[in-house]
Amino acid sequence: MIDDEHSSDGEILTGLVLEIFRLNGRLLTAGDRLIADVGLTSARWQVLGAIHYADEPQTVSWLARSMGLTRQAVQRIVNELEVAGLVAFKANPSHRRAQLVMLTRNGQSAYAAADRRQKPWANALAKNFKRADLAAAQVLLAKIRGKLEADTE
Amino acid sequence: MIDDEHSSDGEILTGLVLEIFRLNGRLLTAGDRLIADVGLTSARWQVLGAIHYADEPQTVSWLARSMGLTRQAVQRIVNELEVAGLVAFKANPSHRRAQLVMLTRNGQSAYAAADRRQKPWANALAKNFKRADLAAAQVLLAKIRGKLEADTE
DNA sequence: GAGCATTTGACAACAAGTTGTCAATGACGA
DNA sequence: TCGTCATTGACAACTTGTTGTCAAATGCTC
Numbered sequence: 001m002i003d004d005e006h007s008s009d010g011e012i013l014t015g016l017v018l019e020i021f022r023l024n025g026r027l028l029t030a031g032d033r034l035i036a037d038v039g040l041t042s043a044r045w046q047v048l049g050a051i052h053y054a055d056e057p058q059t060v061s062w063l064a065r066s067m068g069l070t071r072q073a074v075q076r077i078v079n080e081l082e083v084a085g086l087v088a089f090k091a092n093p094s095h096r097r098a099q100l101v102m103l104t105r106n107g108q109s110a111y112a113a114a115d116r117r118q119k120p121w122a123n124a125l126a127k128n129f130k131r132a133d134l135a136a137a138q139v140l141l142a143k144i145r146g147k148l149e150a151d152t153e
Numbered sequence: 154m155i156d157d158e159h160s161s162d163g164e165i166l167t168g169l170v171l172e173i174f175r176l177n178g179r180l181l182t183a184g185d186r187l188i189a190d191v192g193l194t195s196a197r198w199q200v201l202g203a204i205h206y207a208d209e210p211q212t213v214s215w216l217a218r219s220m221g222l223t224r225q226a227v228q229r230i231v232n233e234l235e236v237a238g239l240v241a242f243k244a245n246p247s248h249r250r251a252q253l254v255m256l257t258r259n260g261q262s263a264y265a266a267a268d269r270r271q272k273p274w275a276n277a278l279a280k281n282f283k284r285a286d287l288a289a290a291q292v293l294l295a296k297i298r299g300k301l302e303a304d305t306e
Numbered sequence: 307g308a309g310c311a312t313t314t315g316a317c318a319a320c321a322a323g324t325t326g327t328c329a330a331t332g333a334c335g336a
Numbered sequence: 337t338c339g340t341c342a343t344t345g346a347c348a349a350c351t352t353g354t355t356g357t358c359a360a361a362t363g364c365t366c
Binding site: 178182214232 | 345346347353
């Protein structure tokens with residue numbers, strides 16, 4: 001066998017994992033700065049996005065699953081957003097405790113404002129990269145995540 | 154111009170960003186579980202790794218820069234690791250305040266134990282993926298991070 | 307319908323990261 | 337050498353995420 005043992009596939013994947021950790025931090029701080037004067041944070045923005053992209057009002061548990069976070073983490077953010085007047089609860093006909101979450105008018109305009117900031121930012125960052133490369137990376141990462149989630153069960 | 158506006162490059166990059174957020178969380182919990190009975194957490198493990206991979210004992214600030222975290226975050230972990238007896242401080246000849254951090258014997262064996270867990274885990278996870286794809290993804294993410302860091306300055 | 311497992315929200319403890327501020331230290335130029 | 341500026345550790349407040357536990361609500365099986 002040819003000498004190729006100095007860098008196993010596992011080690012290459014480990015390098016990728018460490019890169020994800022670093023990039024995650026950078027993205028969060030970049031996001032925070034991008035929308036600081038809208039009065040949002042990356043976490044709240046993400047929750048607003050999950051609500052926005054749902055076809056209908058959904059429960060906190062549903063939102064948490066769609067974001068890959070725990071119920072409790074999302075619940076706390078949602079409660080804060082409700083205090084801030086960006087989301088509102090709506091009675092759930094099929095579950096008395098699990099209320100449905102929806103954007104208020106203020107929530108919609110805050111999300112729209114964040115979106116207006118994000119679009120040129122994303123376009124600028126995407127420059128110099130090939131669309132196919134970005135898409136391939138996303139597919140790869142989603143597959144890795146799928147494997148991790150399968151292991152969790 | 155052909156109709157290709159429904160999914161701009163920026164939107165594709167945004168999808169990649171959201172995937173990174175999800176994967177980051179999964180990786181952290183997977184890491185925590187992997188080494189829970191070694192008495193480590195993902196964060197402490199990472200700090201031990203940064204110390205381990207440095208050629209010589211380094212300061213907390215240096216470690217933080219190499220990990221892409223803030224000084225304060227790393228400082229707190231290092232202080233806890235010192236209490237736990239996994240790292241030790243050493244006088245820095247060129248700076249009286251900024252002590253150098255090194256692994257103790259216990260720190261070395263804890264890191265080695267974590268490494269023994271991590272290797273088969275990484276190899277198993279890397280299975281089904283092409284080495285070139287993993288490497289390409291890492292390069293792409295590193296480039297994106299480089300752009301973000303350049304913007305910060 | 308009764309009983310039991312699952313889902314859900316509430317609450318709490320904790321881990322890990324950020325920002326901001328301060329004083330001590332060291333580096334560098336006038 | 338002196339003054340100024342950047343770096344560093346210490347400390348604190350805060351955000352965001354985790355896990356664990358509890359009771360309420362629902363659904364499913366017998």
